[in-house]
Amino acid sequence: MSDFFTKLETAAQRNQSLLCVGLDPAPDQIPPAYRGAQTTAEAMLAWNRAIIEQTADLVCAFKPNIAFYEALGAAGMEVLRATLAAIPGDVPVILDVKRGDIGSTAAAYATACFEELKVDAVTLSPYLGRDSIAPFARYHDKGLFVLCHTSNPSADEFQALEIADWRSLDREPNQPLYIHVARAAVAWSPNVGLVVGATFPEAVAHVRAAAPAAWFLIPGIGAQGGDLEATLAAGLRRDGSGAVINASRSIANAADPRRATREMRDAINAARRGVTAATMSAAPVDVTTQDAATSHHLRALVLDLADLGAVRFGNFTLASGIQSPIYIDLRLLVSRPALLARAAAAYAALLHRVPCDRIAGVPYAALPIGTAVAIAADKPLIYPRKEVKEHGLGKLIEGVWQPGERVAIIEDLITSGGSTVRTAETLRAAGLVVAHALVLIDREQGGVGNLADAGITAHAVLTLTQILDMLADAGQLDAAKRQEVLAFLRKTS
Numbered sequence: 493m494s495d496f497f498t499k500l501e502t503a504a505q506r507n508q509s510l511l512c513v514g515l516d517p518a519p520d521q522i523p524p525a526y527r528g529a530q531t532t533a534e535a536m537l538a539w540n541r542a543i544i545e546q547t548a549d550l551v552c553a554f555k556p557n558i559a560f561y562e563a564l565g566a567a568g569m570e571v572l573r574a575t576l577a578a579i580p581g582d583v584p585v586i587l588d589v590k591r592g593d594i595g596s597t598a599a600a601y602a603t604a605c606f607e608e609l610k611v612d613a614v615t616l617s618p619y620l621g622r623d624s625i626a627p628f629a630r631y632h633d634k635g636l637f638v639l640c641h642t643s644n645p646s647a648d649e650f651q652a653l654e655i656a657d658w659r660s661l662d663r664e665p666n667q668p669l670y671i672h673v674a675r676a677a678v679a680w681s682p683n684v685g686l687v688v689g690a691t692f693p694e695a696v697a698h699v700r701a702a703a704p705a706a707w708f709l710i711p712g713i714g715a716q717g718g719d720l721e722a723t724l725a726a727g728l729r730r731d732g733s734g735a736v737i738n739a740s741r742s743i744a745n746a747a748d749p750r751r752a753t754r755e756m757r758d759a760i761n762a763a764r765r766g767v768t769a770a771t772m773s774a775a776p777v778d779v780t781t782q783d784a785a786t787s788h789h790l791r792a793l794v795l796d797l798a799d800l801g802a803v804r805f806g807n808f809t810l811a812s813g814i815q816s817p818i819y820i821d822l823r824l825l826v827s828r829p830a831l832l833a834r835a836a837a838a839y840a841a842l843l844h845r846v847p848c849d850r851i852a853g854v855p856y857a858a859l860p861i862g863t864a865v866a867i868a869a870d871k872p873l874i875y876p877r878k879e880v881k882e883h884g885l886g887k888l889i890e891g892v893w894q895p896g897e898r899v900a901i902i903e904d905l906i907t908s909g910g911s912t913v914r915t916a917e918t919l920r921a922a923g924l925v926v927a928h929a930l931v932l933i934d935r936e937q938g939g940v941g942n943l944a945d946a947g948i949t950a951h952a953v954l955t956l957t958q959i960l961d962m963l964a965d966a967g968q969l970d971a972a973k974r975q976e977v978l979a980f981l982r983k984t985s
Contacts, residue, residue: 643689
């Protein structure tokens with residue numbers, strides 16, 4: 493996790509708030525109480541300082557929009573600097589700049605934001621692709637909120653256009669452009685969050701399915717008329733966090749900004765509790781049927797795994813000595829980074845339903861996957877060695893951990909579950925608590941039951957039967973071979 497998102501989570505917990513207050517001092521909206529200042533710039537600064545003073549202990553962040561300051565030229569930029577100086581150091585600042593350029597120009601914008609103004613995060617436009625984000629992503633301690641589906645009325649003119657993924661034109665039904673943006677952006681950098689507007693709650697839900705671990709910056713509540721409860725139901729992560737609700741005019745123009753901020757914060761928290769309670773009481777959701785977007789992503793994932801050669805049909809000898817008509821080799825994922833990132837996102841969607849402090853990769857096939865999942869889900873990774881080091885510190889478990897912490901095991905697939913159980917035994921012997929294991933594929937050959945016997949609940953992104961069905965539906969597996977594999981599964985389960 494970047495320093496920014498750590499700072500954001502800390503502020504959210506300290507102030508019990510997911511509310512971000514915008515500092516957008518339009519000159520024509522300056523309250524009469526501040527118009528006695530000598531100049532417009534001085535009035536703007538006095539207004540900003542009053543809002544900050546009244547609300548800093550009730551928010552998780554402040555968001556100045558640079559346009560209102562640039563409009564006054566040099567004087568306005570001095571107001572911005574003075575405003576930033578007035579914000580307490582433990583409250584993150586998201587500078588709303590919506591930059592979108594490439595090369596030295598983008599690098600100069602990044603320098604201005606992060607080195608000159610020293611803000612914690614910025615908003616960015618992804619229209620030019622990864623190149624426009626890369627100069628900002630080099631600042632590993634900063635946050636980047638990428639425009640995904642915005643709150644303005646005409647957002648759907650472009651953002652909702654349904655297009656195919658150019659990387660797999662024949663693989664996946666067309667998806668809205670904003671879904672492609674969400675999936676790509678979170679893969680560009682672990683420091684990326686997404687801007688999604690509350691005025692389109694269905695889009696918020698689809699983006700959450702595509703980016704289950706990402707922080708959302710959500711405008712559109714208040715003056716724009718977005719529904720708070722619907723937005724939080726759609727946009728909160730499984731842990732009840734991950735959504736920053738921005739309010740600007742409804743706070744700044746209120747007769748009592750502190751009261752308005754407290755009421756908005758409390759309303760967010762009430763809706764948040766309701767969503768969290770409903771989520772916890774609901775039956776577990778199968779990610780393969782959670783919604784159409786997620787289902788499509790998983791079908792595309794399966795088809796691309798087959799193209800990679802990670803799913804093969806023939807006659808193979810497994811490590812157990814069993815002859816199998818199907819062979820799955822997920823070690824190949826390391827050679828397809830984009831596909832690995834998509835697999836990791838699927839793990840992350842499951843991981844948000846599992847209580848854990850960190851994750852543990854099973855050596856050695858699952859270690860690259862575990863690393864990708866750690867980045868996608870923002871969970872620290874450890875891993876047990878197959879043998880104790882005879883040099884250095886002589887560690888058996890690599891990484892930072894403490895006895896008593898809850899660890900979820902990350903494995904590539906499960907057949908009998910033997911390697912997962914052995915990993916759990918190593919972790920438990922060190923004082924760690926292991927109750928869950930996540931796999932990309934359950935081969936449905938008794939592994940889930942064996943893990944249950946060892947006190948471990950297994951969570952699979954996909955089962956082998958689901959993979960067979962998806963390949964058959966796509967015309968890549970004939971009926972006879974499908975039946976052969978199913979008969980093998982029944983025989984060996």
